[in-house]
Amino acid sequence: EAGVAQSPRYKIIEKRQSVAFWCNPISGHATLYWYQQILGQGPKLLIQFQNNGVVDDSQLPKDRFSAERLKGVDSTLKIQPAKLEDSAVYLCASRQLGQRDTYEQYFGPGTRLTVT
Amino acid sequence: AQSVTQLDSHVSVSEGTPVLLRCNYSSSYSPSLFWYVQHPNKGLQLLLKYTSAATLVKGINGFEAEFKKSETSFHLTKPSAHMSDAAEYFCVVSRNQAGTALIFGKGTTLSVSS
Numbered sequence: 724e725a726g727v728a729q730s731p732r733y734k735i736i737e738k739r740q741s742v743a744f745w746c747n748p749i750s751g752h753a754t755l756y757w758y759q760q761i762l763g764q765g766p767k768l769l770i771q772f773q774n775n776g777v778v779d780d781s782q783l784p785k786d787r788f789s790a791e792r793l794k795g796v797d798s799t800l801k802i803q804p805a806k807l808e809d810s811a812v813y814l815c816a817s818r819q820l821g822q823r824d825t826y827e828q829y830f831g832p833g834t835r836l837t838v839t
Numbered sequence: 840a841q842s843v844t845q846l847d848s849h850v851s852v853s854e855g856t857p858v859l860l861r862c863n864y865s866s867s868y869s870p871s872l873f874w875y876v877q878h879p880n881k882g883l884q885l886l887l888k889y890t891s892a893a894t895l896v897k898g899i900n901g902f903e904a905e906f907k908k909s910e911t912s913f914h915l916t917k918p919s920a921h922m923s924d925a926a927e928y929f930c931v932v933s934r935n936q937a938g939t940a941l942i943f944g945k946g947t948t949l950s951v952s953s
Binding site for chain 2: 726754763764766768779814816818828829830832
């Protein structure tokens with residue numbers, strides 16, 4: 724089966740500019756996640772969707788980050804305006820709906836963002 | 840609150856020798872624990888998971904981990920390292936009781952020399 728797709732793979736922008744990332748989850752996966760992975764650290768959950776509803780966005784910096792998942796499939800993550808500290812790899816993951824830990828999260832290759 | 844601590848940021852082994860990557864966890868309820876691996880320029884891949892069944896969990900590529908509640912540990916081991924095992928390894932705990940969201944450790948870089 725096809726994996727989680729993300730684009731672009733790399734993006735370089737200047738601070739205060741805007742940027743958007745796109746994610747296409749594995750077909751049939753109801754749950755979608757966005758993570759931020761800063762160099763030298765583990766991924767940190769930003770937001771979790773179930774279908775097109777937000778389940779957890781407690782760690783999303785809502786003053787500059789936004790995300791949506793229209794129609795419960797693809798998702799976009801936007802940063803506006805970007806700061807230097809937003810330089811990171813943004814990972815998308817998806818998971819089937821099911822019992823506790825029955826299904827693993829499948830991760831995409833990530834988008835590497837550099838803010839200059 | 841849930842958290843994991845990976846005790847070594849970098850581990851170096853020779854090919855054919857045992858691997859031990861250490862992880863301690865903190866959880867206010869019975870946790871779900873995972874190990875993920877990240878190879879350079881590749882996506883994160885699940886190695887193994889513990890979800891309150893057998894305390895000794897076997898994963899892919901010969902890796903295994905043992906859940907020790909008394910020591911709040913979930914160390915990852917492999918009897919014999921292979922060059923292809925060189926990667927970043929993350930110990931992970933579920934953020935919620937449903938196990939649908941994850942908290943990652945800072946990672947351990949495993950280097951394997953010939």
